[in-house]
């Protein structure tokens with residue numbers, strides 16, 4: 001397994017103006033490909049620092065991937081540093097210049113002469129063409145280390161890495177890719193998830209957690225030699241611990257409890273279920289202000305199962321357009337069980353759909369009361385047979401409450417479609 005170091009170059013990266021997504025992305029790719037990524041280093045636009053780091057990494061790494069600093073401006077110092085560190089002359093590559101010139105010409109521009117600098121690369125290096133931008137990359141062997149230099153712009157760097165570097169890496173080393181299995185959950189906080197995972201027999205499998213609101217992901221990184229039967233037992237154990245909060249598994253065995261093996265977001269899973277069951281959905285949103293509809297319509301093909309929505313923000317819209325009972329509204333207020341149920345039933349009836357979802361709550365920062373504090377959200381799902389309701393208390397700012405409330409609403413439907421316990425059920 002080759003030892004890899006990732007090197008990110010640039011003043012804006014060390015000063016935090018640019019978040020180093022290149023290192024994160026490369027690490028994920030390389031780890032999955034079966035490399036041992038040992039470290040990330042970041043250097044600013046200082047020639048001496050760059051030379052020092054380049055010399056240091058070659059002492060222990062088999063592979064170094066360096067991004068940034070290949071551009072035409074005076075602060076782009078990578079090639080100069082390579083030349084100094086490894087005593088290699090910078091040579092002019094006429095083919096590279098032709099490619100750069102035609103890149104400009106295809107977008108109707110004339111190449112500024114400053115770009116000639118991009119066609120200079122260290123002696124003994126091999127060019128990596130850049131069809132997505134101007135600066136080509138290159139590779140070179142320095143003693144035992146294979147060094148790769150790529151432009152910093154992610155949309156150029158990524159296809160160059162996937163198209164040229166990864167295949168070359170696989171030729172140089174006998175890579176055994178690790179397998180990554182992702183469990184996608186919603187509705188339970190990260191600490192509660194970790195509690196559920198306490199004592200899981202993991203062997204050599206690395207377990208990590210990631211929150212991407214409104215989802216929490218549990219990831220297994222599985223070394224290639226792990227026995228399939230042991231892995232299957234582990235996956236089923238994790239799935240059982242996650243219970244009804246688990247909605248999809250990516251990269252795992254095809255049948256694990258109710259989890260959708262096709263993966264994807266909560267909306268995609270619900271969309272697939274609705275399509276399979278030949279059912280349709282409409283939404284009535286108060287505190288989520290249209291976010292549920294936005295999430296659902298982000299899924300290609302949503303028109304097969306999503307009919308439409310009403311942002312019923314004002315109480316008059318709730319009663320006038322959706323037929324919510326005015327006595328309920330006056331007696332219980334808009335953030336209440338009878339009103340949210342009335343909204344779900346109303347939208348289902350107005351839009352002639354199989355299901356109707358509704359939200360009504362206090363997203364804050366103002367408007368909370370003692371019995372209905374900020375974060376209180378009533379959710380309802382109207383079905384052909386009955387209307388379900390639950391009340392949730394979310395914490396955080398307005399945006400977080402709206403995100404969690406819209407996901408909880410969609411999750412209410414997912415649970416119903418998959419015959420899982422609804423929130424508040426002791427078996428949840």
Ligand code: ATP
Pocket residue numbers: 008009010012013018019020021022023067068069070071072076133134135150151152153154
């Ligand atoms: P070019 O000159 O062709 O733009 P370059 O190799 O000179 O490429 P840089 O000038 O270092 O690259 O960076 C160009 C842009 O790429 C930066 O402004 C930034 O937006 C992005 N970038 C650079 N390094 C990183 C990084 N480590 N992670 C994410 N983005 C980066």
